[in-house]
Amino acid sequence: xxxxxxxxxxxxxxxxxxxxxxxxxxxxxxxxxxxxxxxxxxxxxxxxxxxxxxxxxxxxxxxxxxxxxxxxxxxxxxxxxxxxxxxxxxxxxxxxxxxxxxxxxxxxxxxxxxxxxxxxxxxxxxxxxxxxxxxxxxxxxxxxxxxxxxxxxxxxxxxxxxxxxxxxxxxxxxxxxxxxxxxxxxxxxxxxxxxxxxxxxxxxxxxxxxxxxxxxxxxxxxxxxxxxxxxxxxxxxxxxxxxxxxxxxxxxxxxxxxx
DNA sequence: ATGGTCGGTTACCGA
Numbered sequence: 405x406x407x408x409x410x411x412x413x414x415x416x417x418x419x420x421x422x423x424x425x426x427x428x429x430x431x432x433x434x435x436x437x438x439x440x441x442x443x444x445x446x447x448x449x450x451x452x453x454x455x456x457x458x459x460x461x462x463x464x465x466x467x468x469x470x471x472x473x474x475x476x477x478x479x480x481x482x483x484x485x486x487x488x489x490x491x492x493x494x495x496x497x498x499x500x501x502x503x504x505x506x507x508x509x510x511x512x513x514x515x516x517x518x519x520x521x522x523x524x525x526x527x528x529x530x531x532x533x534x535x536x537x538x539x540x541x542x543x544x545x546x547x548x549x550x551x552x553x554x555x556x557x558x559x560x561x562x563x564x565x566x567x568x569x570x571x572x573x574x575x576x577x578x579x580x581x582x583x584x585x586x587x588x589x590x591x592x593x594x595x596x597x598x599x600x601x602x603x604x605x606x607x608x609x610x611x612x613x614x615x616x617x618x619x620x621x622x623x624x625x626x627x628x629x630x631x632x633x634x635x636x637x638x639x640x641x642x643x644x645x646x647x648x649x650x651x652x653x654x655x656x657x658x659x660x661x662x663x
Numbered sequence: 664a665t666g667g668t669c670g671g672t673t674a675c676c677g678a
Binding site for chain 1: 666667668669670671672676677678
């Protein structure tokens with residue numbers, strides 16, 4: 405099974421690229437973040453004609469998530485227990501959706517950005533991660549993948565210029581500790597070993613030709629439970645998808661699993 | 664410290 409995750413930065417504006425990506429890489433399951441579409445705005449026709457089912461959680465123009473699958477799409481759950489606003493999606497948050505595809509529990513996650521370290525959104529981000537960690541501990545027993553845009557660069561080498569991020573979110577000690585906690589619990593970053601260093605960047609800002617100069621960041625991750633991680637046979641970042649006009653500012657991350 | 668470029672409930676905000 406081939407699983408991918410991608411912060412698509414608007415599904416409607418990039419549906420052609422999504423369909424081409426699925427076909428180009430023969431992807432079975434694709435988790436999306438920043439769909440920027442409500443559930444009733446999804447461009448489904450082409451995906452369905454390609455044999456995919458879609459589950460989405462989108463209540464506003466910002467933080468929608470979705471999963472596209474052609475190997476089954478069951479047990480759809482919007483948000484995780486304890487998530488801020490859980491059970492009240494109209495409150496404006498739709499950052500997590502869990503589905504079961506091909507025997508794997510996949511969570512598409514869009515971790516809050518945090519904005520600035522002195523912004524209430526930064527506290528909210530840390531709280532959100534703590535609540536996700538608590539919810540995710542029982543999931544370690546099965547084949548589980550926590551995938552998406554974590555908005556954290558865990559290592560200095562995950563940022564093109566760590567000095568430029570001295571007072572920025574994404575690299576602070578509390579954020580990195582929150583990410584590390586998932587690893588300590590038993591989740592594994594299944595992509596880094598296959599694409600180390602700057603070759604594993606997943607995000608490049610739109611301005612200043614950051615992509616052309618590979619001034620990017622590694623902030624999109626696939627964290628696997630032991631059962632998931634042991635089945636991984638390979639992984640890569642589809643950098644080509646970030647090139648050219650009309651690209652998302654994030655590249656897709658692809659993981660292959662043994663049957 | 665600022666600005667640059669995107670997308671969308673667009674003449675601003677969030678990323």
